[in-house]
Amino acid sequence: MRKLTRAALSLLAICAASSIVFTQSKAKAEPSLLYQVTGKGLAKPSYIFGTFHAICSTEMVPLTSVDTYLNQTDQLMMEIDMDDTAEMQSMSKSIFMADGKTLKDFLTPDELAKVDELMKSYLGAPLNNLTNIKPSMLTVLVLTRPKAIGCTPVTFDLELMKSAVGKKKPVVGLETVASQVKVLDSMPLDKQAKALYKVAADPTKAIAELKKLMDVYKTQDVEKLFDATTKQETDEMEFHARLLDERNLSWIPKLEVAFKEKPTFVAVGAGHLGGKKGVLSLLRKKGYQVSPVKL
Numbered sequence: 001m002r003k004l005t006r007a008a009l010s011l012l013a014i015c016a017a018s019s020i021v022f023t024q025s026k027a028k029a030e031p032s033l034l035y036q037v038t039g040k041g042l043a044k045p046s047y048i049f050g051t052f053h054a055i056c057s058t059e060m061v062p063l064t065s066v067d068t069y070l071n072q073t074d075q076l077m078m079e080i081d082m083d084d085t086a087e088m089q090s091m092s093k094s095i096f097m098a099d100g101k102t103l104k105d106f107l108t109p110d111e112l113a114k115v116d117e118l119m120k121s122y123l124g125a126p127l128n129n130l131t132n133i134k135p136s137m138l139t140v141l142v143l144t145r146p147k148a149i150g151c152t153p154v155t156f157d158l159e160l161m162k163s164a165v166g167k168k169k170p171v172v173g174l175e176t177v178a179s180q181v182k183v184l185d186s187m188p189l190d191k192q193a194k195a196l197y198k199v200a201a202d203p204t205k206a207i208a209e210l211k212k213l214m215d216v217y218k219t220q221d222v223e224k225l226f227d228a229t230t231k232q233e234t235d236e237m238e239f240h241a242r243l244l245d246e247r248n249l250s251w252i253p254k255l256e257v258a259f260k261e262k263p264t265f266v267a268v269g270a271g272h273l274g275g276k277k278g279v280l281s282l283l284r285k286k287g288y289q290v291s292p293v294k295l
Contacts, residue, residue: 031221032292033061033270034069035280037259039289044263046073047293048279050225050270051160052217054144056151059214061295063159069293074262076164077255079269080180081173083161094181095137097189102131106193111200118200122147135192136184139199139206148207149214160267172258174251174268183242217270220295226274245277252282259288 033050047069052059070076081087103112115138116127122142123130130138144153164171199206216228230240251268258264273280280290 030292030294031219031224032295033217033220033222033273034066034293034295035273036291036293037283037288038291040287042259042288044072046259046264046266048266048268048273048283048290049160050222050273051156051267052214053157053269054140054153054155055214055217056149057154058151059218060154060156061220063156063163065295066160067163070160070163070169070265071167072263073169073265075170075172075258075264076160077172077174077258077264077266078157078161079174080177081171082158083165083171084173087173087177091177091181094177095133097132097134100132101189103127103135103193103196104131106135106190107197111197114200115197118142118203122203134185135189135196136187139192139196142199142203143206143210148203149211157267160265164265174254175247183247186242187239222270222274222278222280224274225270226278229271230275244272244275248272248277248279248282251279252286255279255283256286 035048037046037048049066049069080091103115107115112127119125119127119130119138119142122145133141142148146152161171213225213228216225219225230244251272255264255266258266268279272278275281284290
């Protein structure tokens, strides 16, 4: 459940320079969501920030502190270009199942009845009005409702995009909506539907798991967040590799080009930063100095 939540949420989402922590020793680096990238002949540093795509504003790092480093760069790079109208329109179309499929093709009448209860309780609409929406998206819609997490969630990625546009900085994407949807759709619809039913069967458990992720995010420890995000059943390991590992690897050449062209502020889901195959580790293997910035 935790894995599916992170996957679907991907479709929807700092202080003065003197506060940078340069860890040159082998001591454990101080946890951070923001990292400075230097070395390999880069004229100016770039930055990588780990977001949580939908989170309570009280759980967020203050945007004003992050803006300090966005101001030091010449462009914002995100998972997808949220300032591209065509991309955003394609995202809205991607939430529906193709070929006339509906939840009735994957769930029993008893399971559908339980999901119907969930939709009425959290979305205020009967399942009949939503039955052609992808199960993973229904899961996201439920778990990001104020009734579920106790607030109207904020999309940190969107707030950063608005800030960049306001400063007349270009916004670019690491991938397209189509490529991202292709990865998310690699989770079969029947598995998505069963995961949605599990939420319907015990909403409080699913909500508690999401809140635990938010609590870990607040620690700003990307390694702990990676571990929490990737806890999964054995049969989900292949999906995890497509969702995180393969995308991380495909981003590195694009990041390198961007860093060489101009100082860049990169904002991607924090789950992409940690781990041996995370963006931070892959950049270090390429020879860059990747140093945590204390928030």
